Amino acid sequence: MANSKTLHAVIFRIGALICAAPAGIVREILPRLPATRIPGVAQAIEGLVNVRGTLLTVLDGHVLLQQERRAGDEGAIVLVEVGGRRYGLGVGQVLDFLEVPAQSVAERAELPGVDPRLVRAVGLRDGQHFILLDIDRLFEPIIGA
Template identity: 85%
Template sequence: MPDSPTLHSVIFRIGALICAAPAGIVREILPRLPATRIPGVSGAIEGLVNVRGTLLTVLDGHVLLHQERRADDEGAIVLLDVGGRRYGLAVGQVLDFLEVPAHSVAQRAELPGVDPRMVRAVGLRGDQPFILLDVDALFAPIIGADGQVP
């Protein structure tokens, strides 16, 4: 019997939401780093961080998804390849790397308080639902269609 296809995802928390990004676009997970603010940019851009000599733009997942920070947030930066460039996504906490059978993931769903354009699918981690983010749609209003931060 052939193996059923699986979805590999990195699971993290942003405010009250449990979210995921496809593992194929995740390059690295870093502890929270101080970001240098950039004057005149969107509040969703936390700033620039230096990762081994390379400056990367970090976007704040809490602002992008309209979520409050939690007092127990450890803070982490998930480095993602989006639109041919690498960006950081600031999250509250990285929780897991998960292999989910593809048949257990439902396509886009209406979720209270979550813009459906940001949702690629909904899955389960144990008995807890998570949102597989459409990272391109999440970042598009900030980085633009050409991948450049305005």
């Protein structure tokens, strides 16, 4: 983070948390689609969705980050590429796409209620902090390394 001049990120809400994913791994933002639940899978897997003929696994960001859903959030799926495969991350609401100056981003910090291993950095957007998630580590318990 310190060596780049600008961070490009997609900002979204998961429960009470304002989070971000690096724009370089985000492939698409989709409206909430009905997921077909798969029996016997982890609770964090919402299920499968059909996106233009391709089945994608959607992981529930609320379960992964232990956040309650907020009333009024319309829901969205942030399509990300992890380990050469595409997955959906179910979020409450997509808020913005930002170019954040490096001086507005601090390296990993401990935050109450958030596993510090999942935090790559903390940034500032319109006076409000956001968490730049380590998506690989967030998905690792579900999809493996």
